[in-house]
Amino acid sequence: MPRQEKKLDFATQWQYAPAPESTEHVRIDPQYDLYVGGKFVSPRAGKYFETINPAREEVLARVALADGADVDRAVRAARAAYAGRWSKLKPAERGKYIYRIARLLQERAREFAIIESLDGGKPIRESRDVDVPLAAAHFFYYAGWADKLDYEFPGRRPRALGVAGQIIPWNFPLLMAAWKIAPALACGNTVVLKPAETTPLTALKLAELIRDADLPPGVVNIVTGAGDTGAALVAHPGVDKIAFTGSTEVGRLIKRSLAGTAKRYTLELGGKAANVIFEDAAIDQAVEGIVNGIFFNQGHVCCAGSRLFVQEGVAAEVIAKLKERMETLIVGDPLDKNTDIGAINSAAQLEKIESYLRIGQAEGAEIYQSDAALPERGYWCRPTLFTGVAQSDRVVQEEIFGPVLAIQTFRTPEEGMDKANNTPYGLSGGVWTDKGAKIFAMTRRIRAGVVWANTFNKFDPSAPFGGYKESGMGREGGLHGLGAYCALEDR
Amino acid sequence: MSMAAAPIRLDLDRVPRVDQVGVEERVARLNARSIKKESKVEALKLALSMMDLTTLEGQDTPGKVRQLCRKAMHLHDALPGLPHVAAVCVYPTMVGVARDALRGSGIKVASVATAFPSGMTSLAIKLEETKMAVDAGADEIDMVISRGAFLQGEYQHVYDEIVAVKRACGSAHLKVILETGELGTLDRVRRASVLAMQAGADFIKTSTGKVQPAATLPVTLVMLQAIRDHYAATGVRVGMKPAGGIAKAKLAVQYLVMLRETLGQDWLTPDLFRFGASSLANDVLMQLQKQRTGAYQSADYYSRD
Numbered sequence: 122m123p124r125q126e127k128k129l130d131f132a133t134q135w136q137y138a139p140a141p142e143s144t145e146h147v148r149i150d151p152q153y154d155l156y157v158g159g160k161f162v163s164p165r166a167g168k169y170f171e172t173i174n175p176a177r178e179e180v181l182a183r184v185a186l187a188d189g190a191d192v193d194r195a196v197r198a199a200r201a202a203y204a205g206r207w208s209k210l211k212p213a214e215r216g217k218y219i220y221r222i223a224r225l226l227q228e229r230a231r232e233f234a235i236i237e238s239l240d241g242g243k244p245i246r247e248s249r250d251v252d253v254p255l256a257a258a259h260f261f262y263y264a265g266w267a268d269k270l271d272y273e274f275p276g277r278r279p280r281a282l283g284v285a286g287q288i289i290p291w292n293f294p295l296l297m298a299a300w301k302i303a304p305a306l307a308c309g310n311t312v313v314l315k316p317a318e319t320t321p322l323t324a325l326k327l328a329e330l331i332r333d334a335d336l337p338p339g340v341v342n343i344v345t346g347a348g349d350t351g352a353a354l355v356a357h358p359g360v361d362k363i364a365f366t367g368s369t370e371v372g373r374l375i376k377r378s379l380a381g382t383a384k385r386y387t388l389e390l391g392g393k394a395a396n397v398i399f400e401d402a403a404i405d406q407a408v409e410g411i412v413n414g415i416f417f418n419q420g421h422v423c424c425a426g427s428r429l430f431v432q433e434g435v436a437a438e439v440i441a442k443l444k445e446r447m448e449t450l451i452v453g454d455p456l457d458k459n460t461d462i463g464a465i466n467s468a469a470q471l472e473k474i475e476s477y478l479r480i481g482q483a484e485g486a487e488i489y490q491s492d493a494a495l496p497e498r499g500y501w502c503r504p505t506l507f508t509g510v511a512q513s514d515r516v517v518q519e520e521i522f523g524p525v526l527a528i529q530t531f532r533t534p535e536e537g538m539d540k541a542n543n544t545p546y547g548l549s550g551g552v553w554t555d556k557g558a559k560i561f562a563m564t565r566r567i568r569a570g571v572v573w574a575n576t577f578n579k580f581d582p583s584a585p586f587g588g589y590k591e592s593g594m595g596r597e598g599g600l601h602g603l604g605a606y607c608a609l610e611d612r
Numbered sequence: 613m614s615m616a617a618a619p620i621r622l623d624l625d626r627v628p629r630v631d632q633v634g635v636e637e638r639v640a641r642l643n644a645r646s647i648k649k650e651s652k653v654e655a656l657k658l659a660l661s662m663m664d665l666t667t668l669e670g671q672d673t674p675g676k677v678r679q680l681c682r683k684a685m686h687l688h689d690a691l692p693g694l695p696h697v698a699a700v701c702v703y704p705t706m707v708g709v710a711r712d713a714l715r716g717s718g719i720k721v722a723s724v725a726t727a728f729p730s731g732m733t734s735l736a737i738k739l740e741e742t743k744m745a746v747d748a749g750a751d752e753i754d755m756v757i758s759r760g761a762f763l764q765g766e767y768q769h770v771y772d773e774i775v776a777v778k779r780a781c782g783s784a785h786l787k788v789i790l791e792t793g794e795l796g797t798l799d800r801v802r803r804a805s806v807l808a809m810q811a812g813a814d815f816i817k818t819s820t821g822k823v824q825p826a827a828t829l830p831v832t833l834v835m836l837q838a839i840r841d842h843y844a845a846t847g848v849r850v851g852m853k854p855a856g857g858i859a860k861a862k863l864a865v866q867y868l869v870m871l872r873e874t875l876g877q878d879w880l881t882p883d884l885f886r887f888g889a890s891s892l893a894n895d896v897l898m899q900l901q902k903q904r905t906g907a908y909q910s911a912d913y914y915s916r917d
Contacts, residue, residue: 127843130878131876133872134877135654135872138648402629405630406635555631
């Protein structure tokens, strides 16, 4: 149907009043130490860094900066806990501890959701409905596996690896901690976890929760800091396995540093996912899927659907509807229950996104942003589209990690699939069509670890997650996620 | 001012597909909107102004209809600053009573017609009934489509009937009831919506209220999206009326959120959106009182008509 320019007016007289989630019952200490050997301990060098609320540019807390000596202390504590009690515990007993973490997390869900939104800038709607429930679900899921590993690996004897060093990103701080800690513990390993420097608070709250769950000291250790702290953890000889989620650039450094060692590793890296809309798709629902694909969590999602391919017969309609839908996205206070797009995680990330907005325009792309009002303070980016882009453009090739979508059209399915796969990444992808047979024919041709059909950004603890090519090595989640934390011996 | 609805050629070749799972997810996301304080009061008053206060019972009497009209004009005089409802909706034999009772109030008289609720009679009788209601003073006619013909794929027949009823309406506005509870799938809801709008419907309406399920949020979203696309293609603004099963103020606010985020400002008016309801008004009034005083009042303080 040809769409003429008849604009809908979403600047309505009837506006939603602010609906902020109350922070009254949430406690954030002025200063946090390292969690090592079941206790909060000061960093040896006495150094601290600040973590800020990106929506207000205000300091939330000072957090310990762990150096090599602190990392060494944490790895030793993890080793002692592994050799001491944890590796000798009956698997069912390990499971009980993990269940306890899961239940406590559910009980304190609201508190964790609020702190996640304060520290990271994501809307409370997402931290409340996605991050925290999914984190608890991962603990529940892997708790159940603790005493059933023999069934997962028939004929083999799964054995824990020892001490796992885990480095997680700032986009899903608590959820990534759960993805890493839950399978590691279920398989009998102990853990040293390093959260991202801009979002350490929910990991430190998780440390409090783990202490309350009465886990044996040293089973989970949390060291805060930036790149140097992570590098010290990767290089530490007492670590048996490295699990990293973050940028492809850092992933390369880690792989280089691990070469020649016996350490195992899983790397969850960047992405530039293709979301492919065929002309026989349910268009209104596909538009909603595009929105969820790229604007979820401000686009700070490694599997975000950041490249959109629309079959040309419906391209004009899809783009017009997408622009209309973008006008109803509310950008602002992450704690407001009506906020759709929260704050960009840090000043550095905002600068990176803005540089790509300039690059895209310099490359000749047409930019479209919604008219959303932005708060005065804080780091913000309106939802953004680029049209008229080419495969050779940087905004098409490179991961922007922001609410920025590059749109191209295609004529034949072959062309669509060819363009979709023409990327060094391969973490996720999406296919939209109302034809069942086409779903199978097309999804199998997308070279990516996760491919969604008629939906996007859906996660479940039982589903494996991971990338092809520069998007990483190994899988997390599901049964595959167990394999990453076990050595298999013959019976 | 937008163009008036008039029949255009029937063309169902490009009716978009609908994915039910996606529709339900969108509805869930819209329902997560938190509407508080002044924005809630504003929404509740808007809902009152959009109400088609309805009585469609075999036991309706002139006295009962007069009471309902009185309620339509004086929703709850203890609460100052309330709007009046949009219309009173009755059977054809009660149109004259309602017209007399509402004279000068600005409230419209709506009448069901076309062998409501089943539509199981001849076109001639449907047209005769429509004319009878219009002649008696109905400003708006709520017709039902022939669901049997629609489900058998006789789209032209259904379209022709609507066109004929529209002509019989003269200057009265036509609301076309799809009876979505009998259509079975959202794809059919979308198709019936397109058909009714092409046949010249001024409003499309979900249900008679006599069939379960009546109005639902997913069905309404699909119809609102059809209205949006019809507007984009033709420039004609068609109205929407969910009817049946909307008894609580909270649900009414959810409908308004959906309307606001699908069609925007132009549709946030009784000219283009109505609630077909019989018991919704009192719940809205109770919620307004609660917003004013902080306490719920007993239902006995609100007139039941």
